[in-house]
């Protein structure tokens with residue numbers, strides 16, 4: 001089967017995008033396609049697959065599949081790329097529009113440079129903090145903030161945040177010493193997170209800058225994670241390491257995102273999105 005695709009990235013977090021306004025794909029094939037296109041040796045190579053699709057509740061919808069074929073609920077970098085593509089391809093005409101995700105609708109606003117989208121701001125909604133809704137096993141709590149988390153004999157402190165998808169955030173002294181490869185997968189699959197978890201290590205540089213690295217659920221180490229950067233700012237605020245309601249620059253491996261957790265409890269993400277290539281994937 002020949003499948004037209006676009007490859008885009010947000011700060012190096014790269015996905016193969018299918019524009020389902022133009023064609024349909026059978027639901028039962030999606031997980032398999034995600035795994036195959038993501039393979040850098042036998043596919044195209046990506047962190048996963050994203051579908052841009054017609055929606056009954058918004059002008060466009062977005063679905064995300066990780067490298068391992070599992071479906072995520074949301075994707076911050078994917079939302080910025082989806083917004084850029086949707087505007088430039090004429091799927092939407094307004095510069096502000098809603099995008100449906102499995103975690104609910106979000107509001108996107110594109111900023112133009114000529115005809116091209118230069119940057120995108122998304123209202124990622126309100127963080128979910130209640131333990132059972134992350135979901136995280138254990139005694140129910142309104143928030144999981146700086147809680148002792150012993151893993152592989154190491155004592156860490158976790159702050160748990162859902163941005164529609166689950167994040168376990170660990171504050172570290174030095175991002176270069178974060179045990180990303182050593183503990184990322186073990187924490188992702190830890191039974192205390194029954195649906196798995198995205199794992200973030202965060203170093204507070206000062207009251208407006210964070211360093212950030214991520215091990216993504218279903219994809220491993222990636223260059224950036226938009227929902228993770230939002231979770232990092234919420235976690236650092238809850239730990240009283242940065243002030244409330246300020247725009248924070250998050251330095252990720254692939255570049256910077258600008259995140260604000262505002263007075264109305266909404267988390268805003270601003271950053272770039274880029275188109276890399278388009279073509280036809282030969283799916284077997």
Ligand SMILES: N[C@@H](CCC[C@H](N)C(=O)O)C(=O)O
Pocket residue numbers: 013064066071072073074075076077078165166198216217218219224225226227228
């Ligand atoms: N890269 C993403 C998040 C993708 C989904 C995640 N791995 C999950 O399973 O929840 C982002 O930019 O937010």
